[in-house]
Amino acid sequence: MGRVILTLPRLGETMEEAKVTEWLVVIGAVYARGDVLLEVETDKTVVEVPALAAGTLLKQLVAPGDMVELDAPIAEVEQEGDVSVAGPEPTAPIPTADMPAPTKPAPTPPSAPRDASGRIAASPAARAEARRRGVSLSGMSGSGRRGRITADDVGGDDDGTVVLIHGLFDNSTGWRGLPQRLARRGLACITLDLPGHGTDTTSADTFDQAAALLADRLPIGPLHLVGHSLGAALAARLATRIGARARSLTLFAPAGLGAAISADFLTGMAQASSAEALKTVLALLDGGPISDAAIAQQLPQHLAGLAVRSRLAEAVARDGRQQIDATADIAAAPCPVTVVFGTADRILDWRDVAHLPAETRIHLIPNAGHLPHLVRPDLAAALIAPRHDPAETA
Amino acid sequence: MTQTTYRDALLQALLDAMDADETVILMGEEVGLYGGAYGVTKGMLDRFGANRVIDTPISEPAIVGAAIGAAMTGLRPVAEIMYVDFAGMVMDQLANQAAKSRYMFGGQIGVPMVLRTQGGTGRSAAAQHSQSLEAWMMHTPGLRLCMPGTVSDAYHLLRDAMRQPDPVVFIEHKGLYTMKGEIGDVPDAPWGQPAIRRRGGDLTIASYSRMLQETLTAAEALAPEIETEVVDLRCLNPLDDGPLMDSVRRTGRCLIVTEAVTTCSVASEIAARVSEQCFDWLEEPPLRLGGEDIPIPVSPALERASIPDARLIEDVARWLVAREAPSWAA
Structure with a gap:
């Protein structure tokens, strides 16, 4: 520790002198490196004079309104480290009456950019990112407008977007509240409709075509790919395509692990033309009770473009046997893979998880059918975004 | 695919709708003999006759009021007011009658009409003929509102508008009528979606x-x-x-x-x-x-x-x- 006289640094190319406008650190206060000590006005603009090292302000040698020349003394401070670089020893006697001795050091003073009221300047995205990570914004420096801390400064850039890909004959609404759950965990989340499903008007006659169409619609940046059933097999294919951008792959009741598949379901869906028939087939999913009103609402949607979806269905499964194999894609996935199955699945056989690579994390949900993510929505969200548990960082 | 203009795409939508559904009628100032203030409805009077293409007196409240009545009694009127700036003249018909009827009659009656109009700047038409008043419409529950910005949407949004069970305000842009483009086989997005x-x-x-x-x-x-x-x-x-x-x-x-x-x-x-x-x-x-x-x-x-x-x-x-x-x- 040593007493040092701070002088006015050159803050602009043509600056030779400056007028003091305001002190931002009071006498006796502890400040950190990077904190703004005072503001001065040059002939061009108002600039901040930052502390180049942490310390305690002992005396203000200039007052607001004073004109100060370059390198003239502005403050007497106490700071750690090599004192020789900071100017001559003070000559004035200290302490004085107007300088209360610092009794308790303030908690680690932040160096983050602050506005006049002392609030840290950070974008909403940066605040959300800091909450998720359970880190403090103080001490961070900002690269945004007016020194504002951005999500990238906090390190949010590597988080990526969750992409949800539904299964055959389903659509994006089939995820129910999962997108909202993920949003509450602070994750950006988008849903993709398979070709000919939901609001999508394209068509695909093969698995490869469907994968190619979806690949074109992936958002930029790192991705967490999530799929259900056929969507899971497609997610695995997409993971191999995007390489390092794939951050995780989470597969609910994935197709393509073995040969077995319920022919009752596939032919039932392709042929269901009445509310009653549709209800019977959908019951095989074990997604909970379905009201007649809901079925009546779904029927026209089900019948519209059904031929397109059925062609894709025939390409991926025929005569009760799956025609696709996702295990190679899963083995080649450049990221951690999590597979979730219900042990009461009546569409696919959960025991096919035995064909998965040893690295795969497998979660089996007792008594859940083909929609395990609807039976255990909180678990589903936690498995997709383990680092984003709101309970941990709230 | 062939290139067409925004104006001709609108005309095509009206022709196709009137061919497909005989309850569709047009009404407005100069939509018939003159062919519309911006030429959208040229030739329609000859093709469909004065019973379905109706030249009205210069009274916007009368045009919209008549269209509301026609819609309530089984027709699918497409009314035109020349400039959206005249919406002030028709706001009672539009906001208090057309927009509220389904709600106030407990769903027993609807007003399936389209109000075509145009707005915006670009022709030095001054303060009373250049405004963009879509916020008035968007602020009125019960009114549907669309504003095509492409040639394909000029066609498909107008066709979609004529299929709605509620009053749709369809605001064209006077600076787009001559823009060229292609009409897609299907809309670029479903009704109500960006x-x-x-x-x-x-x-x-x-x-x-x-x-x-x-x-x-x-x-x-x-x-x-x-x-x-x-x-x-x-x-x-x-x-x-x-x-x-x-x-x-x-x-x-x-x-x-x-x-x-x-x-x-x-x-x-x-x-x-x-x-x-x-x-x-x-x-x-x-x-x-x-x-x-x-x-x-x-x-x-x-x-x-x-x-x-x-x-x-x-x-x-x-x-x-x-x-x-x-x-x-x-």
């Missing part, structure tokens, strides 16, 4: 009507340095804003461009929704870029300067993303 016109990860710009075209020009100039995602709102009621919010969550920055005066505009509403729904994803506040809060000047130079253009959109986008000072401030 269309993503360009993909990009740096910034989302939402727009509609003629400002969509200015936005696309700006996006072209910004690339590849700044990749802009351009969302065409097309249908303002109903409006599924989900695709827009998804886009803003990806880019963290949103600019909304409108030709209407900025205060209490469609852009204001969208900016508020973005703030509410995407707060935790935003790196910058959502920005509105709209017309000056002034009556539209008649001088062509002042008229152009009173609304955004591609250059201004480009400048503001650079300021939002790269924090570059706008050209006019350099």
Whole structure:
């Protein structure tokens, strides 16, 4: 520790002198490196004079309104480290009456950019990112407008977007509240409709075509790919395509692990033309009770473009046997893979998880059918975004 | 596919609808003999006769009132008022009758009509014939509202509008009638959904009507340095804003461009929704870029300067993303 006289640094190319406008650190206060000590006005603009090292302000040698020349003394401070670089020893006697001795050091003073009221300047995205990570914004420096801390400064850039890909004959609404759950965990989340499903008007006659169409619609940046059933097999294919951008792959009741598949379901869906028939087939999913009103609402949607979806269905499964194999894609996935199955699945056989690579994390949900993510929505969200548990960082 | 104009796409939509459904009728000032103030309905009187293509007296409340009555009693009228600026004349018919009837009669009666009109600047038509009054309509529950910004939407949105069970205000842009493009086999998006016109990860710009075209020009100039995602709102009621919010969550920055005066505009509403729904994803506040809060000047130079253009959109986008000072401030 040593007493040092701070002088006015050159803050602009043509600056030779400056007028003091305001002190931002009071006498006796502890400040950190990077904190703004005072503001001065040059002939061009108002600039901040930052502390180049942490310390305690002992005396203000200039007052607001004073004109100060370059390198003239502005403050007497106490700071750690090599004192020789900071100017001559003070000559004035200290302490004085107007300088209360610092009794308790303030908690680690932040160096983050602050506005006049002392609030840290950070974008909403940066605040959300800091909450998720359970880190403090103080001490961070900002690269945004007016020194504002951005999500990238906090390190949010590597988080990526969750992409949800539904299964055959389903659509994006089939995820129910999962997108909202993920949003509450602070994750950006988008849903993709398979070709000919939901609001999508394209068509695909093969698995490869469907994968190619979806690949074109992936958002930029790192991705967490999530799929259900056929969507899971497609997610695995997409993971191999995007390489390092794939951050995780989470597969609910994935197709393509073995040969077995319920022919009752596939032919039932392709042929269901009445509310009653549709209800019977959908019951095989074990997604909970379905009201007649809901079925009546779904029927026209089900019948519209059904031929397109059925062609894709025939390409991926025929005569009760799956025609696709996702295990190679899963083995080649450049990221951690999590597979979730219900042990009461009546569409696919959960025991096919035995064909998965040893690295795969497998979660089996007792008594859940083909929609395990609807039976255990909180678990589903936690498995997709383990680092984003709101309970941990709230 | 063959190129056609925005005007001919509208004509084609009317022809196809009238061929397919004999309850569709046209009514308005000079829609028959003269062929419409902007020439959209040329030739329709000869083809469909005066019973279905009706020249009306110069009274906007009468036109809309008659259309509401026709709609209530089983026809599908397409009424035209020449300028959206005359909406003040018809607001009681529109906001208190057409928009409220289904609700007030407990769903027993609806008003399946389309009110075609046009707005916007570009023809030095001065303060009473150049406004963009879509916010009045969007502020009135019960009215549907769409504003095509492409040739394909001119056709498909008008066809979709004529299939709705509720009154639809269909606002064309006087500066787009001669724009050329192709009519797609299917709509670019379902009724009520925006269309993503360009993909990009740096910034989302939402727009509609003629400002969509200015936005696309700006996006072209910004690339590849700044990749802009351009969302065409097309249908303002109903409006599924989900695709827009998804886009803003990806880019963290949103600019909304409108030709209407900025205060209490469609852009204001969208900016508020973005703030509410995407707060935790935003790196910058959502920005509105709209017309000056002034009556539209008649001088062509002042008229152009009173609304955004591609250059201004480009400048503001650079300021939002790269924090570059706008050209006019350099």
